[in-house]
Amino acid sequence: MTQSQTTGAEAAAPREIAAVIVAAGRGVRAGGPVPKQYQSVGGKPVLLHTVERFRAHPGVRSMVVVIDPQQSDLAAAFLPADVASVPGGASRDASVAAGLAALPDSATHVLIHDGARPLVPAEVIDRVLAALEDAPGAAPALAVTDALWKGEDGCVLHPTARDGLFRAQTPQGFDLAAIRAAHAAHPGGAADDVEVALAAGLEVRIVEGHEDNMKVTMPGCFARAERILAKGTTMDVRLGNGYDVHRFGAGDHVVLCGVEVPHARGLQGHSDADVGMHAVTDAIYGALADGDIGQHFPPSDPQWKGAASEIFLRHAVDLAAERGFRIGNVDCTLVCEQPKIGPHAPSMRNALARIMGLDVTRISVKATTSERLGFTGREEGIAAIATATLVSE
Numbered sequence: 001m002t003q004s005q006t007t008g009a010e011a012a013a014p015r016e017i018a019a020v021i022v023a024a025g026r027g028v029r030a031g032g033p034v035p036k037q038y039q040s041v042g043g044k045p046v047l048l049h050t051v052e053r054f055r056a057h058p059g060v061r062s063m064v065v066v067i068d069p070q071q072s073d074l075a076a077a078f079l080p081a082d083v084a085s086v087p088g089g090a091s092r093d094a095s096v097a098a099g100l101a102a103l104p105d106s107a108t109h110v111l112i113h114d115g116a117r118p119l120v121p122a123e124v125i126d127r128v129l130a131a132l133e134d135a136p137g138a139a140p141a142l143a144v145t146d147a148l149w150k151g152e153d154g155c156v157l158h159p160t161a162r163d164g165l166f167r168a169q170t171p172q173g174f175d176l177a178a179i180r181a182a183h184a185a186h187p188g189g190a191a192d193d194v195e196v197a198l199a200a201g202l203e204v205r206i207v208e209g210h211e212d213n214m215k216v217t218m219p220g221c222f223a224r225a226e227r228i229l230a231k232g233t234t235m236d237v238r239l240g241n242g243y244d245v246h247r248f249g250a251g252d253h254v255v256l257c258g259v260e261v262p263h264a265r266g267l268q269g270h271s272d273a274d275v276g277m278h279a280v281t282d283a284i285y286g287a288l289a290d291g292d293i294g295q296h297f298p299p300s301d302p303q304w305k306g307a308a309s310e311i312f313l314r315h316a317v318d319l320a321a322e323r324g325f326r327i328g329n330v331d332c333t334l335v336c337e338q339p340k341i342g343p344h345a346p347s348m349r350n351a352l353a354r355i356m357g358l359d360v361t362r363i364s365v366k367a368t369t370s371e372r373l374g375f376t377g378r379e380e381g382i383a384a385i386a387t388a389t390l391v392s393e
Contacts, residue, residue, distance in 0.1 A: 018107035019054045019063040020099035023047050023115025024088025031219045037115045038074045042229040048078050049118030056324040059129050066099040093190045097183045111171035112193045116216040119228050127207040128173040136175045137197045140209035141166035169209040236392035240287030242279040247381035258351030263339045270299040274309035276332050279386035284316035287390040310355050317356050328389035331364040335376050335383040341367030
C-alpha cells in the first residue's frame, strides 16, 4: 500500500507478506511413483525447490504449505522445520482457503503459489509485491505470442484472435483480508485465485512473468526443469570488505576476534569493542550490500551497550544464509604495535570458525604493524581490515 495523506504523525501500517504454497494435488499426469511435487529435479524434490525460492526472498516473512494428508510423510521428509504445513481440501480453492486460514494474524498480504512451479525467479516475486503497493491483487503472466486456433475433432475450425490474451502464472498476490473474503463468498470450482478475486470485484494487476516460471505438469516437464536449473547454475560470488577502529582506554585486556588477550589497556567502544570481529561482520554485510553494524545494531540503542560482538557476527552469518549464500572464506588483518597477535591467532581462528559454523581452514587471522606510523603506530588504538567471500548455494 502506498502511504496515504495523514494528519499529525500517523503513517501507513507496514506490510507483512506471507506465502501459501499449494501442493495438495495428486499430480498423476506427470507420471512417476509419487506425485509430481515430490519427484526430484536437480537432486531435490520439486516442492522443496519451490519452498526455498520463497524462504530466500527477503520480502516473505512466513509461509504455509498445503499438502494432501495422505502425502504428509513425503512432505515431512524434507520440509524445513520452520515451514508450517496444513491439510488441503478436495479442490484447489478449498486448499487455498485452508492455507489462508492458517496464516498468522500479523500478515497483511499473501502470495499464493503453485507448489509445482519450482523455478520462479525472485524478480517475478518482486514485481508482484511492487504492484500490491497500490492494488488489492496482482499476478504474473506472459502475453500469448503464438497464433491461436479453435479446433474440433483434430481439425482447425477457425483462427482466434490473441490480442489481450495472457498465460497465467503464480505467485498471485492479494490483500489478505480481501482474498479471504473473496474465497468465503465464492461457490468453488475456480481455476486459480485471480478468478476468485475477479468474482468478488477485486482489481488484479498484470505484471510480467518469466518463461522459467514453468509448471511441472507432464512427464517431459522434468527434463525442461533440469535444463533451466543447469542454465541457472552460474555461481553468484560476492566479495565484501570491512574496516573498523577502536581506541585504547582503561583496562587490562582487549577482545580480538572473540579472544581475550592480556594487555595494559583495553579498547573503548559501545559494545565489547572487538575490532576484528566488527570488521569481519561488516565484510559480510558489505558482500550482501546490506549496510553495516551501525545500521543493524545502532550505537544509540542502549541494549547493545557492552554487548558481545558474537551477536553481531551471528546475525550477519544468518542473514547471508537467509539470502541463499554460504561463506566461502574470511580473511582478517589486525593492525597494531601491541599486543602481539601471533601467539593468539590460532585461538582467534577457532573462535570465528565456531561462531560462523565454518571449518577453521576457511578463516585467516593475521597481524601487521604500521611501522610506527599513524594512530596505530603511536599505539593509540587498533585497526582491523577484513574480507569475506559469499557463494550462492
